[in-house]
Amino acid sequence: MGFFQFLKPKKAEKGEKEDMNLPELPSIKDYSAAKLPVFSDSEQFEEGSDLPPLEPLSPFELEEPKTDIVETVQPQTSITRPEINQVFETDAIKEEPEEDEEPMHGFESQIMKGPVFVKAYELRAILEGINKTATACRESKRIFTRIQETEKERNEAVAKWHAALEDIQRRLVFIDKLLFE
Amino acid sequence: MAAPVFVKIEKYNEVNETISKIRSRLEEAKATLKKISELKAQEDQEIKAWQEELGKMDQKISFISENLSKPETE
Numbered sequence: 001m002g003f004f005q006f007l008k009p010k011k012a013e014k015g016e017k018e019d020m021n022l023p024e025l026p027s028i029k030d031y032s033a034a035k036l037p038v039f040s041d042s043e044q045f046e047e048g049s050d051l052p053p054l055e056p057l058s059p060f061e062l063e064e065p066k067t068d069i070v071e072t073v074q075p076q077t078s079i080t081r082p083e084i085n086q087v088f089e090t091d092a093i094k095e096e097p098e099e100d101e102e103p104m105h106g107f108e109s110q111i112m113k114g115p116v117f118v119k120a121y122e123l124r125a126i127l128e129g130i131n132k133t134a135t136a137c138r139e140s141k142r143i144f145t146r147i148q149e150t151e152k153e154r155n156e157a158v159a160k161w162h163a164a165l166e167d168i169q170r171r172l173v174f175i176d177k178l179l180f181e
Numbered sequence: 182m183a184a185p186v187f188v189k190i191e192k193y194n195e196v197n198e199t200i201s202k203i204r205s206r207l208e209e210a211k212a213t214l215k216k217i218s219e220l221k222a223q224e225d226q227e228i229k230a231w232q233e234e235l236g237k238m239d240q241k242i243s244f245i246s247e248n249l250s251k252p253e254t255e
Binding site for chain 2: 111112115116117118119120123161168
């Protein structure tokens with residue numbers, strides 16, 4: 001079988017490898033004993049360089065960056081304790097009333113200054129009213145949930161209807177083709 | 182006759198403010214509900230039209246079916 005002869009190494013190459021006699025490596029001691037030239041710092045660049053000698057450096061001083069900020073002296077404020085009956089104007093109170101807002105029945109939405117007193121039985125009626133309103137609100141929420149569920153069912157029905165319509169349309173086209181073949 | 186008892190309300194203005202906002206929200210909700218009702222009425226009309234179309238389709242399919250089931254032979 002002479003097909004794979006090229007894979008075998010040639011005899012001449014083999015002989016070359018065998019004949020390669022490398023010299024022995026020198027020992028490390030020979031290098032440590034060798035004397036190398038020593039340069040001092042001053043001689044390092046004087047010889048063979050055209051550069052002038054450098055001037056000694058002046059000590060480095062930090063300079064503060066100049067800014068346009070002018071220090072302002074804040075005036076001393078005297079803290080006064082507010083009176084108990086003082087009415088604080090908050091942002092909420094400063095808001096302008098909306099145009100479509102109707103004035104409150106009876107009270108005309110006036111800003112009252114100082115403490116407000118309400119008769120005990122009136123306050124009870126107010127609290128009952130708040131309770132009833134909260135109950136109505138809860139009921140409304142329940143109705144909303146039911147409507148949402150109904151809406152979901154309706155959407156499903158509409159999707160079914162759409163699918164049925166598409167199916168009918170497909171079948172009609174099929175029948176049309178069959179009849180006119 | 183017993184003297185009336187008064188209760189001091191500290192944040193009367195805030196209460197007033199909140200009630201005004203609630204009223205405004207209620208008006209908003211009323212308007213939205215009105216719009217929903219209108220949309221629903223429109224939807225009802227569409228459903229009615231859909232029912233009519235379905236009826237027509239049913240009639241026509243019945244007619245086709247009848248004709249196909251009784252073919253006239255020469």
